[in-house]
Structure formats: C-alpha cells, structure tokens
Amino acid sequence: MFESDRDAEGVRIELRALTKHYPGQPAPAVDNVTMDIPAGELVVFVGPSGCGKTTTMKMINRLVEPTSGEIRIGGRDVLSLNPDELRRHIGYAIQQVGLFPHLTVAQNIGLVPKLLGWPQPRIAARVEELLALVHLEPSAFHDRYPRQLSGGQQQRVGVARALAADPPVMLMDEPFGATDPITREHLQNEFVRLQKQLRKTIIFVTHDFEEAIKLGDRIAVLREGSHIAQYDTPAAILDRPADDYVAGFIGQDATLKRLALLRVTDVPVTDSLPDPRLPQIAADASLREALDLMLAHGTDRCSSTAGVLSYATLCAAVGNRSQEELVAGDR
Ligand SMILES: Nc1ncnc2c1ncn2[C@@H]1O[C@H](COP(=O)(O)OP(=O)(O)OP(=O)(O)O)[C@@H](O)[C@H]1O
Known part of the structure; x- marks a missing residue:
C-alpha cells in the first residue's frame, strides 16, 4: 500500500491543518495542526489529559474521521484510502492492549497477516519470530490465552501484534502504561533496542516525560487543541524549553534528565x-x-x-x- 511496505522501513507522515471538532463540543479537540514526522523516527506526543493526543493519533489510522485537513503517509493521501485496508498497514498498540480473549497468543499475533492473506506457514514463522523478538519463549506462550498472561506479558503480545505485518508506521498510545515501573523500564529498554533495528515511523503517546526522553527521537509537547508548544529533540527541549509551559513539563530536574540522555x-x-x-x-x-x-x-x-x-x-x-x-x- 505504502511505497516502503516492501522493505517495511518507516515512511514520512505529514499532517496539514488537521482539525477534529466532535459534534456538540464547544471547541475542536484538535485545532488546525500541521506537523511533519520524518521517516524512521519515533515522535512522542506529550501533553495534559484531554489536550487531543489520542484524537490526533486516531485520525492517522482513521479510527476518528477528521473534520478538515490532510494526512499523508509516504506521500499518499490517507483520506482517499479504504479505512480497513489502511489499518492493516499501520501497527496499533494501546494501553488496554485489546487482545482478543478467545484467541491464543499466536492467533492474536497472526490476525493481521491472516487478513492480508499471508500463507499459513509464513504466518507461523512470523509469530515465532515476533515472540522471540519481544522475549517471550515461543513454546511456552504460543498456545496460551490472554487471561493466562501477566499485564506486562500482555503488553508485549500487544506490541508483537502491532509489528506482525511489518508495517512501516506504528501508532502507540501508552502501550506500556498498565505495567509496574520495573516491567515498564524493561519494556522501554527492549523497545529502544527493537526500534534501532527496525527504524519504523512511530507516533507514541505518553503522559510520562521521562519515557518521552528515553524513547523519542523528537518530542512534541502539546497544549489544548493539540497545539504544538515545542517540537524538537529531547536534548534541545531540555536545553532550551520554548516557554514556561514546556519547562513545567520537564520539571525541576532538567540537568539530571540531560545526564540520563x-x-x-x-x-x-x-x-x-x-x-x-x-x-x-x-x-x-x-x-x-x-x-x-x-x-x-x-x-x-x-x-x-x-x-x-x-x-x-x-x-x-x-x-x-x-x-x-x-x-x-x-x-
Ligand atoms: N468521541 C468523543 N466525543 C466527544 N468528545 C470527545 C470524544 N473523544 C474525545 N473527546 C474530547 O476531545 C478532547 C481530546 O480528547 P483526547 O482523548 O484526544 O485527549 P488526550 O490528550 O488523548 O487525553 P488523555 O491523555 O486523557 O488520554 C477531550 O476534551 C475529550 O473530552
């Protein structure tokens, strides 16, 4: 579908004057946002609850239809594509994980490849490969059901499922949010390692500024209406916060955070x-x-x-x- 589906490396995402006004709401949830997400980069959206992060993300895979504006992925106009078809080419991982309870781990991971018509042996090989990639022993986890996994293991399966069809674009909405701090750090470290290898274009939503610094090639600090307060590398944001609003997100320990980078x-x-x-x-x-x-x-x-x-x-x-x-x- 996208030019780079063949080699599965990331493609550029362009948002142009993107707006979502939910019916009956006094103001747009996302108000005239223009942003470029470079190919192969991980961009983190941070901002207060309700500022429009999830709405912006969900317009990219058309779980929410924009009121106006344009979205291009790899140069293709997303709004002219079939939404179901589009979603099979964009990995999506969310905090609630959303694994199907009646399907095994292997069936959950293999779902999108199956919908894309991959032959069964290729799906089976891909599932094994992904389980190993997210450090879940294939023979031990393959046939389990989601209820037989811990929260952290479920989130790993969620990430594996989002990667299954090797999409060039991934959208991740607090994918590690439901885990304890130790598991979370472990998942973050694994994810940094994975992304170094995969170089997908990823949009990652989090409330956690430390997580944004650790994972992001760039961070978009957002205000109400998804207005961009600052969009830059973690080091540049820590060194030169655009204003008090951004400084407030960084917190008191900017120097320690810079040392962590x-x-x-x-x-x-x-x-x-x-x-x-x-x-x-x-x-x-x-x-x-x-x-x-x-x-x-x-x-x-x-x-x-x-x-x-x-x-x-x-x-x-x-x-x-x-x-x-x-x-x-x-x-
Ligand atoms: N389906 C909907 N109908 C009406 N209003 C909505 C709907 N979904 C979200 N909103 C409103 O749009 C605004 C942005 O919501 P959104 O979920 O995008 O924010 P967010 O930044 O992701 O928040 P959080 O960090 O709490 O998840 C909020 O004011 C929310 O109440």
Missing part, C-alpha cells in the same frame, strides 16, 4: 586506563547512572572498561563548570 562512552575519560580500585560502571550506562554510583560511593570518579570518568566531566557534559573548576577559575 548521555552514555559513559559519549564523554572523554580523564585517564584511558581502567582503574579496578574505583567503583565500576558499564560503558553503555548513562551519565546519570555514573553520578548515582559516585554519590553512592562518596567518590568523584568511577571507572569503565574505557577508562576513568570524573565528576568534572559530568558537569562539563551538561554545560556546567564543576566546583573544582570554579575554585580554580577564581584564583
């Missing part, structure tokens, strides 16, 4: 020889984890396989001078 390997080491006497940090850990380790050990240095990392380096990474440098600068 950077890896140990992103900054220079003070000594390229690892020091086994210092607290040890994984090379792929974040600078926030490195700071946590230093604080826990009461030291201003830690070591990874790449060498020794200092507190002053962390300060420099977020554009601040450390206490040591400030004192030295005063001399």
